[in-house]
Amino acid sequence: MSRHEAAEVFVQEARDLLERLEQLLLDLEADPGDAGLIDAVFRALHTLKGSGAMFGFDRLAGFVHGFESAFDQVRKGAVAVGRELIAVSLEARDHIRRLLEGEETDEGEAVLARLQAAIEAPAAAAAPRRQTWRIRFRLPANVMVTGVNPLALLDELRDLGPCTVTALTDGLPALKALTPLDCHLAWDVVLTTEHSRDDIEQVFIFVIDEMELDIAEVPPAEERWRLGEILVERNDVPPAAVEEAAAAQEPIGALLVQAGRLSPDRLASALGEQQHVRAEAQASRTAATVRVPADRLDDMMNRVAELVIAQSKLDQIAGASRDLELKSVAEEIGRISLDLRDTTMGVRMQPIGALFGRFRRxxxxxxxxxxxxxxxxxxxxxxxxxxxxxxxxxxxxxHLIRNAIDHGVEPRDERVELGKPARGRIALSGRHSGAEVIISIQDDGRGLDPDAIRARAEAKGLIAPDAVVSDAELFQLIFSPGFSTAERVTSLSGRGVGMDVVKRTVEELRGRIELESERGRGSLMSLRLPLTLAIIDGLLVRVGQARYVIPLAAVEECVELTREREVASQNRSFLNIRNSLVPFLKLRELFGVTADPDPYQKIVVVSAGDQRVGLVVDEVIGDHQTVIKTLSPLHADVPAFSGATILGDGSVALILEISHLVAQGQPDEAALRRAS
Amino acid sequence: MSTPDRPERSELLTFQLDTEIVAVEAVRVREVLDKAPVSEVPGARPFVPGVLNVRGQVVPLADLRLKLNLSIRPPTPDSRIVVLETTIGGEPVTVGVRADRVFEVTELEPGSLEEAPAIGLRWRKEHVRFIGKRGEDLIIALDIDRIFSDEEAQVPVGTASAATFQDQQAPSSERAGA
Structure with a gap:
């Protein structure tokens, strides 16, 4: 075969490949997620490149190489397939065709550039650009009357991103002319955010028509630093020396102020902007994430917990004092410690995906x-x-996943016989629900066998042979220590830790396990866990002389226990709260309080899962930042409390274990049904 | 009982429970509190009726008098809470112990130490490390770890109603077990 003939064969093959490439690209447009199609496209390009180079089609090979590299990003999953990408890819395919037919064309570069742009566009869209804005606003003088609080607006801006705020007092009239109810100030805010201009305008939505608002984009800081900064960066001079030298010469701003051409406020604002932009540039130069040893985070959380306790002491003192200054400082420290608490807890939060990933293998x-x-x-x-x-x-x-595979999912043949899909399915999911996270493991296997569990429980003496026990109660028995039905329910033996260890671990994390199962259909295990172990928002209540904390996340409402309600519920174990019947527990009776009750008792309605119970207390004291301290093993047998906390006066308040109390209130459910 | 663990020299904190003088190793004692607000734990066993705040830590309060079958006197100005370190299930635990009176840290001469006799004691002999003499007084050195570990291993007594210090007539579960 001559070289010419060989080239002919290549051209023929390449035409076929290009036809195929076109089909593949179109298929891919219809089904952008199909990894098989993406691989096929990649292989076609790879073949084109290789044989093209072999038969001397260098230009074609060079172009296909560019095309292939771009598509490699798609294959690696870095870029999703979009319409734009398909369109440009088809264009590139046409360009290859022209090169193959020997047409003189110099569009190659342009096509590749468009391809590159199409690859980069989605990636850029995914990570919104941080921009710095200069927001200058003056609110209408009567803004306070309309109920808009300028401080709230500034806080809202702060929520969008780091802010530098300068108040402009230019508009402030002389004291004589000053109307205290009017707003005379204007503000310059330099804000760096990923939010759009619309989002910023949204902050001012209620006053935007009456106010002066100027939002301008601030260009990023000069890449080149000033000489002094470079010298410091190179360790040639200490920072203090540069500041000293800079202070010696009169800055331009000060000169302008001296000349009366610039107000000090506006200078402060401009300097603020300069610093803000520089800090931003600095921040973007340094890495966006920092690795920190885990124990430092623990230390930090402990410090914050101490701070919160100290702060509640301060609150207590300030509350009893007439000193307004003290009160305002206490308030400020309260706000800061709350923010610090949230920030610290935020730092400790991790997505659960990393854990899930480990289970795939x-x-x-x-x-x-x-x-x-x-x-x-x-x-x-x-x-x-x-x-x-x-x-x-x-x-x-x-352990739970292993159980699901081992004991839950049936072997293939058995599944087919039962008319189930041949492959078993195990779904692991995480989601938020109030102040809890629910992690569930669901399988479509054979489910729990109540008869087998019952037989086992009777054999172990956990239940009497004639006891009437619901399936749900039976299922709970599998969490008892040493309880295993493995050899009966399946032919495989259990291994390693038992379900009792699973339950204990979850309870140590202040969580609980719920279990649903239907014979032949599968099981669903739900682990309900608190968001954090360290600090919660609590509601402080008083029962007799003692104070207790109810986790705020569990509280639905507080109502008064009126005489009517009291009388109406005399012979029944539920209360009528806005026409719904809620079982209730009198904490005074539960805790054996002998002192006289307050004349007006309160009911705190709490819920766990979809069940509610009303807790009758003497007094609802108020919100309390609750630093959770665990109870010692000596109190492990007291199920009504999940922990304790230290109050502002140094005394200890116990934290109520809501799921236990709710469960305790539930036996009265039958009465509830009879009554309703 | 095998050879008691009899240290060469032992620094002990002595305190009074009812009419008895008892002692614990001084190194175990963190501090002695004059008075501290105790929060009752409803539903807890009478032996561990409450919790208190010791330097930002929530610490259980124990009443050894119940454990040792002593009678419980109402608090007097001499009453104290001795905060000490023990281990329960291998974990270090800080507990507060009620004392009717706290005396001093004293050093017992090795010669004065005696093994706990098998009979003639009001309480379980495992709870006593050794008996020392000081002048005419008998000082009973308690095995704190043992007392608390026993307690943990016991099946919880289901006391639904609040038990307070005044429950002195209530038979304690230990008596039956002894």
Whole structure:
């Protein structure tokens, strides 16, 4: 075969490949997520490039190389397939065709550039650009009357991103002419944010028509630093020396102020902007994330907890004092410590996805070992939890997943016989629900066998042979120490830790496990966990002389226990609260308080899961930042309390364990049903 | 009982429970509190009726008098809370212990130490490390770890109603077990 003939063969093959490439691209447009199609496109390009170079089509090979590199990003999953990308890819394919037919064309560069742009566009869209804005605003003089609080507006701006705020007092009239109710100030705010101009305008939505508002984009700081900064950066001079030298010469701003051409406020504002932009530039130069040893985070949380306790002491003192200055400082410190608490807890939050990822391999290996086919799906990977909780959840989850594969999912043949899909399915998901995170593991296997559990429980003497026990109660028995039905329910034995350890770990994290199961259909395990272990918002109440904390997340409402309600509920174990019947517990009776009750008792309605109970207390004192201290093992047998906290006066208040109290209120449910 | 753990020299904090003088190793004692607000834990066993704040830590309060079958006197100006370190289930735990009176830290001469006799004691001999003499007084050195570990291992007594210090007539579960 001559060289010419060989080239002919290549051209023919290449035409076929290009036809195929076109089909593939179109298919890909219809189904952008299909990894098989993306691979096929990549292979076609790769073949074109290789044989093109071999037969001397250098220009073609060069172009295809560019095309291939761009598409490699797609194959690696860095870029999603979009319409724009398909359109440009088709254009590139046409360009290859022209090169193949020997047309003289110099569009190659342009096509590749467009391809590159199409690849980069989605990536850029995914990460919004941080921009710095200069926002200058003056509110209408009567703004206070309309109920708009300028401070609230500034806080809202702060929520958008780092702000530098300068108040402009130019408009401030002389004291004689000053109307105290009017707003005379204007503000310059330099804000760096990923939010759009619209989002910023949204802050002013209620006053935007009456106010002066000027929003301008601030260009990023000069890449080149000033000489002094460069010298400091190179360690040639200490920063103090530069500041000293700079202070010696009169800055331009000061000169302008002296000349009366510039007000000091506006100078301060401009300097603020300069610093802000510089800080931003500095921040973007340094890495966006920092690795910190975990124990430092723990230390930090402990310090914050101490601060919160000290702050509640301060609050107590300030509350009893007439000193207004003290009160305002206490208030300010309260606000700061609250912010600090939230920030610190935020730092400790981690997405649960990292944990889920670890199980993928586990499921695959275990399924293989047991000769089962299992599809493992996860969702809610972005759900965030305190890092300590995540760390300690690993073992229990492994156990539950292992159980689901081992005891839950049936072997392939059995599934087919039962008319189920041949592959078993295990779904692991995380989601937020109030102040809790729910992690659930669901399988579509054989479910729990109440008869087997019952037989086992009777054999172990956990229940009497003639006891009437609901399925839900039976299921709870699998969490008893040493309880295993493995050899009866399945032919496989359980291994390693038991369900009792799983339960204990979850309870140590102040969480709980719920279990639903339907024979032949599968099981659903839900782990309900608190967002954080360290500090919660609580509601402080008084029962007799003692004070208790109710986790605020569990509180639904507080109502008064009126005489009518009291009388109406005399012979019944529920209260009528706005026409719904709620079982209730009198904490005074539960806790054996002998002192006289307050004349007006309060009911705090709390919920756990979808069940509610009203807790009757003597007094609702108010919100309380609750730093959780665990109770010692000596009090492990007291289920009514999940922990304790230290109050401002140094005394200890116990934290009520809501799920226990709610469960305790539930036996009265039957009466509730009879009555309703 | 095998050879008691009998240290060469032992610094002990002595205090009074009812009419008895008892002692714990001084190194175990963190501090002695004059008075501290105690919060009752409803539903807890009478032996551990409450919790208190010791330097920002929530610490259980224990009443050894119940454990040792002593009678419980109402608090007097001499009453104290001895905060000490013990281990329960291998974990270090700080506890507060009620004392009717706290005496001093004293050093017992090795010669004065005696093994706990098997009979003639009002309480379980495992709870006593050794008995020392000081002048005419008998000082009973308690095995704090043992007392608290026993307690933890016991099946919780279901006391639904609040138990207070005044429950002195209530039979304690230990008596039955002894």
């Amino acid at each position: 586990l499921v695959r290996d275990l399924a293989e070992e047991l000769g089962k086919e299992v599809e493992f799906v996860t969702s809610g990977e972005e759900t965030e939890l305190d890092k300590t909780v995540i760390e300690r959840l690993g073992e229990p989850l492994i």
